[in-house]
Amino acid sequence: MAERELLLGDEAVALGAIHAGISGAYGYPGTPSTELFEFVQGCAEAEGIHAVWSANEKVAYEEALGMSFAGKRSIISMKHVGLNVAADAFVNSGVTGVHGGLVLCVADDPGMHSSQNEQDSRYYAKFALVPCLEPADQQEAYDMARGAFDLSEQTHLPVVMRIVTRLAHSRADVVTGSRCPQNALNPTAETFNFTLLPTNARILYQRLTEKQPDLLARSECSPWNTLTDGPDHSRGVIVNGIAWNYLAEAFEGKIPFPVLKVCQYPAPVAKIRALLEMVDELVVIEEGYPFLEEMIRGVTGVHGKRIRGKLDGTVPRCGEMTPTVVAKAMGLAVQEGLAPSLEVVPNRPPTLCPGCAHGDAFLIIRQALAPWGDVRMFADIGCYTLGFYPPFNAIHSCVDMGASVSMAAGAAHAGMHPVVAAIGDSTFGHSGMTGLMTAIRENVPMTLVILDNGTVAMTGTQKTMCTGEDLVNIVKGLGVDPDHLKIIEPHRARAAEQAEILRAEFDYRGTSVVIARRPCVQLKRKGG
């Protein structure tokens, strides 16, 4: 029975997966992917689906692979940089293959709305030699997610669904279909496949490469890869995923040129060749890196054809596609809007919430560091990254989950002192623990401040797994000297006294940990 539902792109993928009969959803929060998992979580109990956040993306991926081993379907969701964390499991799961259907939905963030880079996950799918689907709209997101599980079980491979911020966080009405029952428990008989000893892996990798012609054949006849003719063959256009919408918008739905819309990979090379033969020049408009463009251009280019796109400056290399960017790239006249009517329009960057404990913690840390002058502080991924902005000006690095800890250790190895790192409780659980364990082994002179606000705040107060006394016990278990493990409740009213505690640890020539514990104001508002 078809129904219309209002869904974010993230939610459309989630509902497609639910209707495909998943038994598990796995992930770690990360904008713009978070709402996918949360949608499944919202109906997990009613649907009998396991949906509990994992400590990090690698754990999530491995849990899903275990469910596949047991014969059941599951979806994993993460942001693009999360796949860097899960890459070991992901790439090797191409070699093992899957038993129960396994779909990885990875949300890229062109334009870096909430990320450190614009990496394009299509490269990961190609790297792991597995199929990749890329919906252009919410309806395709739903339909592809449903179909992706069948594709996964037919090819015995994990399937990547690549979405981008503008789809993940855009809402539209979606026509939904019927639901499949969950797979029965049916552990694989082919345990050889999952045991990547070199002797086995050589055979399995060979098999993976032998699957490639089939994957290509599927792409060539995929209904998602459509070549549409147009009256004007002076030019042809290739678009991927959501870039299709912008191209169609730029021409108000009537594109005069032949267009190839690529939404299933490996890239359909026969269709690309067919388009090239029809036209004099080709414009490649990709939301993401020039993935197809580089492939088509190769080293020598295409004889007699001009290939235009991000590599020759026709399309901007950085930032996301928009209807206006695409219209300009296609040489269309663009309607101008109004200019600002105010002389100076100041930026309004995000800020810490009023009453946020991080603000007080930064104040106290800065005060404690005052005797040493301008000390740089390593920081990490979370709300506290906003400590970069005035009035705090407190942090001097933010690279990847857990980097604060290990970068501090490296700086201490080099002779910097004092060395201070700040990390949130959830980021510590995600990737900070191993760095701390490493530092403690040789008593590296550094201080780690764990800002324990009891939640994954930036992405919307998801449950953290190492807070309060659990966090204390984890830190103790990693082997920190109990005399150099301090717990404070940061408050600016007690800044002088608390800065003293921190200063003593900053001064100490060994590894120390200060837990600054005070609940997130957003969490309190939500009654958590």
Next chain:
Amino acid sequence: MKHDIILAGVGGQGILSIAYLLDHAAIARGLRFKQAEVHGMAQRGGAVYSHMRISDSPILSDLIPEGHADMILSVEPLEVQRYLNYLRPGGVVISNNEPVKNISDYPDEAKVDAALMALPRAILVDAAGIASAAKMSKAQNMVMVGAATPFLPFEWQEFEPFVQRLFGAKGDHVVKANMTVLEAGWRVGAFAKALLDAGVSSAVVGRFLARVEPMTLDPATAGAFAGVLALPGTWAFLDGEGARVACDPGLLKSLSA
């Protein structure tokens, strides 16, 4: 029929609730819509926006092309300035006049207001005043939904079931109060629209709206008021009144005299 709207504001002002109401009203009318929103880091007090597209035919892009928006609906006056490049010629700006000064270099308030009044079609709404009069100071976003409604294919009453869904758990009185401020916003928006359509400038509309009680605005009388706003004695009379006055037949009579 299509309506392309840029929703603007500051993280925490409830623009996703505005989007929720417009989305559901559109779907209830059998219209198509797409709505791209901002989640994540920007929601922490930063500039936030949403691209909302409502149409009776399928919508292609989730994002509105520059120069194509029919409306900028902003819950904060400075935020309008960030998105004017999206406004089409003849498009309307509807903005709350209550600033959110969470940055140290916030411009002079009077200049921010004047810059909006200088736009061809702009309506500055005292959403804070309307919301606090109903003891719902957080409901400024609901006032703005009401103010936008006269420009959209909806009646203000159509939002009630969705306001119920948003706030029903907090009690009937909260739903009722939200609908009250939404209606007041509608009165302001509809009256102002009629004045603008009659050729009254944004600045004069703004000046008039600042002098009258929002709940007394009857859009059906706007045409009559448009005529008297150009009279020389009007502003002397209105500015001479200490508080806001009722916008009723009595006022029209006084101004006409």
